[in-house]
Amino acid sequence: MFRPDLSPVADSLALSSLVGALPLLTLFVLLGGLRLTAHWAGLAALGVSLVVAVTAYGMPVDLALLAGTEGAAFGLFPIMWIVLAALWVHQLTVVSGRFEDLRRSFNVVSDDPRVQALIIAFCFGALLEALAGFGAPVAITGVMLMALGFSPVRAAVTVLVANTAPVAFGAIATPIITAGSLTKIDYADIGAYVGRQTPLLALFVPLLLVALVDGVRGIRQTWPAALVCGAVFALAQFVSATWISVELTDIIASLAALVAVVAFLRVWQPAGGARVREDLRQAARRERQEAGEEAAGGPAAGTRAEAADGTEGAGGAGETEGTKGAHAGIAGSRVLMAFVPYLIVIAVFAVAKLWDPAKEFLAASDIEVSWPGLDGKVLTAAGERSGTTVYVFPWLSSPGSLLLLCGLLVAVLHRVRVLDAVREFGRTVATLRWALLTVGSVLALAYVMNLSGQTITIGTWIAGAGAAFAFFSPLLGWLGTAVTGSDTSANALFATLQQTAAGKAGLDPTLLVAANTSGGVVGKMISPQNLTIAATAVGLPGKEAVLFRRAIAWSLLLLLVMCVLVFLQSHILAWMLP
Numbered sequence: 001m002f003r004p005d006l007s008p009v010a011d012s013l014a015l016s017s018l019v020g021a022l023p024l025l026t027l028f029v030l031l032g033g034l035r036l037t038a039h040w041a042g043l044a045a046l047g048v049s050l051v052v053a054v055t056a057y058g059m060p061v062d063l064a065l066l067a068g069t070e071g072a073a074f075g076l077f078p079i080m081w082i083v084l085a086a087l088w089v090h091q092l093t094v095v096s097g098r099f100e101d102l103r104r105s106f107n108v109v110s111d112d113p114r115v116q117a118l119i120i121a122f123c124f125g126a127l128l129e130a131l132a133g134f135g136a137p138v139a140i141t142g143v144m145l146m147a148l149g150f151s152p153v154r155a156a157v158t159v160l161v162a163n164t165a166p167v168a169f170g171a172i173a174t175p176i177i178t179a180g181s182l183t184k185i186d187y188a189d190i191g192a193y194v195g196r197q198t199p200l201l202a203l204f205v206p207l208l209l210v211a212l213v214d215g216v217r218g219i220r221q222t223w224p225a226a227l228v229c230g231a232v233f234a235l236a237q238f239v240s241a242t243w244i245s246v247e248l249t250d251i252i253a254s255l256a257a258l259v260a261v262v263a264f265l266r267v268w269q270p271a272g273g274a275r276v277r278e279d280l281r282q283a284a285r286r287e288r289q290e291a292g293e294e295a296a297g298g299p300a301a302g303t304r305a306e307a308a309d310g311t312e313g314a315g316g317a318g319e320t321e322g323t324k325g326a327h328a329g330i331a332g333s334r335v336l337m338a339f340v341p342y343l344i345v346i347a348v349f350a351v352a353k354l355w356d357p358a359k360e361f362l363a364a365s366d367i368e369v370s371w372p373g374l375d376g377k378v379l380t381a382a383g384e385r386s387g388t389t390v391y392v393f394p395w396l397s398s399p400g401s402l403l404l405l406c407g408l409l410v411a412v413l414h415r416v417r418v419l420d421a422v423r424e425f426g427r428t429v430a431t432l433r434w435a436l437l438t439v440g441s442v443l444a445l446a447y448v449m450n451l452s453g454q455t456i457t458i459g460t461w462i463a464g465a466g467a468a469f470a471f472f473s474p475l476l477g478w479l480g481t482a483v484t485g486s487d488t489s490a491n492a493l494f495a496t497l498q499q500t501a502a503g504k505a506g507l508d509p510t511l512l513v514a515a516n517t518s519g520g521v522v523g524k525m526i527s528p529q530n531l532t533i534a535a536t537a538v539g540l541p542g543k544e545a546v547l548f549r550r551a552i553a554w555s556l557l558l559l560l561v562m563c564v565l566v567f568l569q570s571h572i573l574a575w576m577l578p
Contacts, residue, residue, distance in 0.1 A: 001377055001378075001379055002058075002059055002060060002063055002377060002378050002379065003378075003379040003380075003381070003383060004057060004059075004379075004380070004381045004451075004452060004453025004456065004457075005057065005058065005381075005453065006381055006453060006456065006457050006460055007457070008056055008057050008058060008453075009056055013457065013460060013461045013464070014461060016056070016457050016461075017457050017458045017460075017461035017462075019052060019056050020052065020056075020057075020449070020453075020454035020455070020457045020458050021454075021458055022048055022049075022052055023045045023046070023048045023049035023052060023445055023448075023449060023454070024045070024479075024482075024483060026041075026044055026045045026048045027041055027042065027044075027045035027442075027445070027528065028548075030044055030045070031528065031531075031544060031545050031548050034545075035545040035546075036545065037434070037542040037543075037544065037545070038434075038438040038528050038531060038532050038535070038542070038544035038545070039434050039437040039438040039441065039532075039542075041528070041544075041545075042437075042438050042441035042442045042445065042528055043437075043441045045441075045442075045445050046068060046441045046442075046444050046445045046448065049445050049448040049449050049452075049454065050064050050065070050068065050448055052452070052454060053067075053448050053449075053452035053454065057452045057453050057454065059451075059452045059453075062373065063373075063374060063377060063378060063451070064448055064451075064452060066371060066372075066373050066374040067374060067378075067389075067444075067447045067448045067450075067451040067452070068444035068445075068447060068448050069371075069444070070371045070374060070388075070389065070391055070447055071440075071443040071444040071445070071446055071447025071448065072440040072441070072443060072444040073391060074391065074443050074447070075439040075440040075441075075442065075443030075444065075529070076436060076439070076440055077393070077398070077400075078394055078398040078399070078400055079135065079439055079443070079485070079486075079529065080432065080435065080436050080439050080440075081398060081400030081401070082135060082136050082398065082399045082400035082403065083135045083136065083139050083400075083432065083435070083533050083536075084400065084428060084429065084432055085399075085400040085401070085403035085404045085406075085407060086135075086136040086139045086140050086400075086403050087139050087140075087143075087428050087431075087432070087536075087537065088403075088404075088407050088424060088425050088428045089140075089341055089345070089403055089406055089407045089410055090139070090140055090143050090144075090341075091424040091427070091428060092341070092407055092410050092411055092414060092416050092421060092424060093338075093341050093410065093414070095416055095420055095421075095424055096410075096414035096415065096416050098334075098337055098338045098340075098341075098414055099147060099338070100147075101334045101335065101337065101338035102144070102147075102338035102339065103144075103147050103148055104338075105335045105338050105339070106119065106120065106148065107148075108335075109262055109265060110265055110269070110273075111273055111277070112222070112269070112270055112272075112273035112276065113148065113149065113150065113213055113214075113273070113276050113277060113280055114209075114210045114213045114214050114218050114221075114222045114225075114226075114270065114273075114276060115222065115225055115261070115265065115270065115273075116145070116148055117145065117150075117158055117162075117209045117210065117212075117213050118206050118209060118210070118225060118226060118229045118261060119258065119261060119262075120141050120144050120145060120148075121141050121145060121158050121159045121162035121163075121209060122162045122205065122206055122209060122229060122233070122257070123229065123233075123254050123255075123257045123258040123261065124141060124144075124254070124258070124342075125137040125138075125140075125141040125159060125162050125163055125166070126162075126165070126166035126233070126250055126253065126254035126257070127250070127251065127254040127255065127258075127346070128140055128141070128345070129163060129166040129167060129170040129171075129250060130166060130169065130170060130171075130172070130249075130250030130251045130254060131171075131172070131251070131345065131346065131349035131350070131353065131399075135485070135529065135530060135533040136399065136403070137159070137163050137166075138156075138159050138160060138163055138530055138533050138534045138537065139533050139534075139536075139537040140537075141159045141162070142155050142156055142159045142534055142537035142538045143155075143537050143538065145158060145159065146538050146539070149277060149280050149281060149284065150213075150280055150284070151280060151283040151284035151286075151287045152284070152287055152538040152539055152540050153287055153538075153540070153543075153546060153547065153550065154212065154213065154280070154283060155538050156534040156535060156537070156538045156540065156547050157212060157547060157550045157551055158209055158212050158213065159534060160524075160525040160530065160531070160534050160547065160551050161205065161208055161209060161212060161525055161551065161554050162205065162209055163524060163525065163530070164201055164205055164521050164522055164524065164525065164558065165198050165199070165201045165202035165205055165233070165234075165237070165521060166202075166250045166253070166254065166521075167481075167487050167520065167521035167524055168194045168198050168487060168517045168518055168520070168521050169191070169194070169198075169237070169241070169246065169247075169249040169250040169253075170250060170487065171353075171399070171488070172247045172248075172353040172354070173187070173191060173246045173247045173249065173250075174488050175486075175487040175488045175490075175491050175517050175520065176190050176191045176194060176246055176491075176517055177246075177247075178488050178491045178492055178495070179491040179495040179513050179514075179516070179517060182491070182492065182495045182496050183495050183496055183498075183499045183509070183513055185499070185509065185510055185513060187246060188246055189510050189578065190510060190513055190514050190517070191241045191246030191249070192241055192242050192246075192578045193510050193511055193513075193514035193577060193578065194241060194514045194517050194518055195237060195238045195240070195241025195242050195249070196238065196569070196576050196577060196578075197514060197515070197518040197562065197565060197566065197569075198237065198518050198521060199233075199234035199235070199237045199238045200234070200561070200565060201518075201521065201522070201558060201561070201562070202230055202233045202234040202237055202253070203230040203231060203233075203234045204230060205230060206225075206226035206227070206229040206230040206233075207219055207223065207226045207227070207230065208554065209226070210222045210223075210226050213276065213280075214272075214276050214279070217272070218276070221270045221271050221272050222270040224264070224268060224270075225261060225264060225265065225268070225270060228260050228261060228264045229257050229260065229261045230257075232253075232256050232257045232260040232261075233253045233254070233256065233257035234253075235256075236249075236252050236253040236256040236257065237249055237250070237252075237253040239252075240252045240253060242578070247353075247354070248354075337413070337414070340410065340413055340414070341406065341410045341414075344406045344409050344410060344413075345403070345406050348402050348405060348406050348409075349399070349402060352397070352402055362396055362397035363397055365394075365395065365396040365397055366392050366393065366394045366395075366396075366397055367392070367393040367395065368390050368391070368392055368393075369390065369391045369392075369393055370389070370390055370391075371389050371390065371391050374389045375389040375390055376389070377389075378451050380456075381453055381456050381460075386451065388447070388450060388451060389451070407421075431536065431541070432536055434532075434536075434541050434542065435532045435533065435535075435536045435541065438528060438529070438532040438544075439485070439528075439529045439532060439533075442483075442484075442485065442527075442528045442529050443484065443485075443529070445483070446483050446484045446489070449483070455480070455483070456497065458479070459476050459479075459494050459497050460497065462475060462476060463476075463497060463498075463500075463501035463504075465505075466505050467505050467506065467507065467570075468567075469501055469502075469505050469507065469512070470505075470507055470511070470512065470515075470566055470567045470569075470570035470571075471563050471564070471566065471567040472563065473498060473501075473512045473515040473516060473519065473563075473566055474515045474516070474518060474519025474522075474559060474562040474563050474566055475519060475559065475563065476490075476494045476497070476498065476516055476519065477490045477491070477494065477515065477516035477517060477518065477519030477520035477521075477523065478490075478519040478520060478522060478523035478555075478559050479523065480494055480516075480520060480523070481519075481520035481521070481523035481524050481527060482523040482524075482526050482527050482555075483527070484527070484529075485524065485527035485528070485529030485530055486524075486529075487517060487520035487521060487524065490516065490517075490519075490520040490523070491513075491516060491517055491520070494516050495513050495516055498512040498513050498515070498516045499512070499513055507570055508570065508577070511566065511569060511570060511577065512566075515562070515566040518562055518566070519559065519562055519563075519566075522555050522558040522559050522562060523555065523559070525551045525554065525555050526548060526551050526552055526555045528544065531544040531547050531548055531551075532544055534547060535547055
């Protein structure tokens with residue numbers, strides 16, 4: 001039996017935390033500093049975590065290796081299974097020709113790329129996060145922006161930043177429900193607290209998105225639409241989390257924001273759309289020249305191939321005023337068929353997640369596997385048997401399996417030949433090969449760090465800040481999500497620690513558990529897992545370091561905002577809390 005020692009280095013929690021953080025430092029330095037590709041950075045960090053686990057924490061070699069294999073298995077299924085299925089669904093729409101109709105449909109609403117970023121990356125991405133989560137929103141909205149003329153890097157960074165505020169309530173509020181089950185705090189109470197934190201991010205994220213697309217000039221020209229989008233989403237998220245349903249919060253907020261933006265655009269349109277489209281077209285051309293088209297053949301290959309003719313994603317940014325009128329005349333039936341894949345996704349996930357008989361049936365199909373050689377041989381730092389060593393195989397209930405069902409329905413309705421559908425699935429698997437290695441290695445790293453005690457050592461040291469811990473509380477959620485790529489996993493790691501630290505410091509436990517969840521949402525954009533998904537989706541495999549450098553500043557800025565907010569809520573702004 002192995003029980004982690006929280007202070008294995010010189011009996012010092014601070015020194016042990018420094019040693020325990022070496023794998024993370026290795027990962028971020030190699031990825032952001034030395035610009036190493038994500039799969040090599042992930043493998044190197046995994047190697048460091050194994051060395052630290054064995055030499056510093058005294059974890060037996062066989063248990064450390066087995067912990068890594070379980071983490072890799074979890075990274076491949078269900079996480080990468082979700083991404084694979086999501087990208088395959090998208091490729092079916094490309095093969096059928098319906099994706100071009102979808103692009104034209106969005107142009108009917110607005111041909112301004114800044115507004116399209118709000119509608120697709122923020123509103124539609126939030127809806128996908130609410131239903132599926134685990135990288136699917138980044139994968140799908142990334143290729144959608146590419147088809148509208150965004151350059152690969154700008155598309156990827158835009159969707160990464162957009163995938164923040166919805167994360168806490170993502171996958172039908174799984175992160176919050178997980179925190180409640182671990183701490184025994186009513187998850188509805190946690191959700192109400194989170195509903196007074198993440199809406200602040202939601203209010204400003206749309207402004208960040210238009211800044212990413214078009215700089216300060218974009219904010220000046222489109223701030224009314226961005227403010228409407230953020231304000232309605234924030235208000236709906238607050239109201240739903242407080243009085244309606246924690247599980248439905250993101251669904252309600254995303255649809256409310258989408259309707260509000262579309263309605264607002266009927267009475268107001270921003271200036272400068274043609275200039276932005278031209279700027280994006282030139283940026284895309286520069287990126288293609290720099291990359292030498294080395295990424296050809298990825299999941300977005302269909303749209304990138306079309307972009308090669310100078311129209312930038314089959315028209316998006318290269319569209320002229322002369323062609324816009326033709327696009328406005330797209331038949332209603334074609335618009336409906338273009339949206340069918342996403343309507344199917346919404347319908348399937350709504351039934352699976354919200355209809356109790358279906359939800360119970362799917363949950364009953366999960367297979368629990370006691371990881372051979374590991375289960376029963378690892379204790380938590382508190383001396384209890386670790387539940388992490390039981391691997392759950394959600395072969396039917398996984399969002400990836402539900403997306404596979406959606407893909408089959410899409411293939412039938414879009415009349416995609418069986419051979420073509422199978423071929424696209426194979427191509428998607430081939431394109432994701434490095435992403436599979438990256439996510440597998442990063443999740444192996446997370447499991448080794450968790451089971452050996454490295455993660456909890458870091459968290460315990462930070463929690464020793466006393467009353468000032470309220471400021472640092474979101475940092476733990478940010479750290480957990482950055483490592484694992486999942487706000488749910490971050491809560492699984494630190495929710496109980498947050499609760500305990502709050503009791504010792506005389507702080508509100510529910511506030512700090514909620515802060516862990518809210519801090520996690522801004523860590524997702526720099527998670528190697530999410531970076532790999534975004535890079536692969538837009539056809540930039542191996543370029544995760546580029547995205548990391550673009551996203552890290554935004555992640556740290558939003559983290560600082562969340563830290564200040566939680567600190568103020570623990571003292572001056574306590575009136576904000578339920």
